[in-house]
Amino acid sequence: MTAQRRVVAEVLDGEHVHLTADEVHARAVTRLPEISRATVYNTLGELVTLGEVLEVSTDRRAKRYDPNAHHPHxxxxxxxxxxxxxxxxxxxxxxxxxxxxxxxxxxxxxxxxxxxxxxxxxxx
Amino acid sequence: MTAQRRVVAEVLDGEHVHLTADEVHARAVTRLPEISRATVYNTLGELVTLGEVLEVSTDRRAKRYDPNAHHPHxxxxxxxxxxxxxxxxxxxxxxxxxxxxxxxxxxxxxxxxxxxxxxxxxxx
DNA sequence: ACCCTACACTGGACATTGTCTAAGTCAAGT
DNA sequence: ACTTGACTTAGACAATGTCCAGTGTAGGGT
Incomplete structure (x- = not known):
């Protein structure tokens, strides 16, 4: 658990909305200015693999990330x-x-x- | 109805599979070598607006186009x-x-x- | 037949989203 | 202190899609 991963997790947990990867990155930057896009993508990918977060594709633009992974919906x-x-x-x-x-x-x-x-x- | 649009429609109608825009373009080029990507995109967009073709997004890569628009499925x-x-x-x-x-x-x-x-x- | 206009088409630049890689950093173990 | 390995970074790259300026082209009006 690094500072970068903690920040990504906090961003997702803090607002119960469906953020895109870039929105997660934008919010993460306000807390940890030098976090890179690649790290956000990597961390989101790991959270999805761990089942902590869901990928949602409601439009064809960007994937969105849904922290509400433990209640099917x-x-x-x-x-x-x-x-x-x-x-x-x-x-x-x-x-x-x-x-x-x-x-x-x-x-x-x-x-x-x-x-x-x-x-x-x-x-x- | 131009030659370009006819070719796009024929490509979609000819194979009852779910092609991406680029696959449609690749097949269209074999019949009309100078057709441009922009025209394929425009024509697909018009067919979708007309309700003749459905956009399908099964993966997060490319949209696919489904000519089977008149049978809900x-x-x-x-x-x-x-x-x-x-x-x-x-x-x-x-x-x-x-x-x-x-x-x-x-x-x-x-x-x-x-x-x-x-x-x-x-x-x- | 000839122009005019509107529309479609082309080619390429551009935007967005996501992935990959090479190099740097840091912490833990030896 | 050195090595090792995992993590991070910055930026290049790739894939997909959109936009725009310039170029046909088809049909209507004369």
Whole structure:
């Protein structure tokens, strides 16, 4: 555990939002001015491997990092402003895929992204 | 309808697979050698706007384009080789999101990606 | 037929995101 | 103190996508 890794972990834990790698880097720099992008990427990658943090890809621009890794959840994304909310749908989407639709795959995971317009954007 | 757009449409229609923009461009070049990347991107964007083609983002590298836009379906992706299959889960995932989990959003769409290991990779 | 205009296309520069590498730094063990 | 190895840094590089200025080109109006 180095100062750099601690700072990255603190940034993620401090704000329960979904930050991009560059946003994490920007916030980390305010606490540890000389931390490099490579270290942030490396550390985020390690946190993902350890299962402490989830990678989320709600748009096709940058990956985002979700510190809420220990509660299974899905995401609801505003198509206009990109806001992201964690949501908890009823049921288990994995159960909705019958064997006949698995083509011999060993299916281990499912990722659900709801898209819509948030109240802010709808009223604007 | 120009020669360039026809070629892009033919490439997508010809092979029912999920091509990246660059793969579309590579195939288009064999038929129309001087077609530019920008035109392929523009044309793909227009096809997406028209609803003729879907953008799929199964990995974080390149967007892929799915000509099967008129049959709602989801995707099953191999975590090792990246192979993509169209699948049709039972039920409607949109119905699984209760009002209490919508936070005032107008939810219009849902995207489901199953992940697993395909038979080929599992036996290797 | 000839110009004019609007649109599409081209090629390349640019932006964003992420990965890689060579070299530097630091701490622990010998 | 020296060696070793892990970590960090800075920057080059790669992949993908977007933008823009200049160049066709097709069709309408004369």
């Amino acid at each position: 899905q995401h609801l994304v505003c198509a206009r402003c990109g806001a992201i909310r964690d949501v908890h749908p009823a049921g288990n989407p994995l159960a909705d895929l019958p064997d006949s639709e698995r083509f011999g795959f060993t299916v281990s995971d499912v990722e659900v992204t709801y898209r819509g317009v948030c109240p802010n954007c709808a009223s604007a | 989801q995707h099953l992706v191999c975590a090792r080789c990246g192979a993509i299959r169209d699948v049709h889960p039972a039920g409607n995932p949109l119905a699984d999101l209760p009002d209490s989990e919508r936070f005032g959003f107008t939810v219009s769409d849902v995207e489901v990606t199953y992940r697993g290991v395909c038979p080929n990779c599992a036996s290797a």
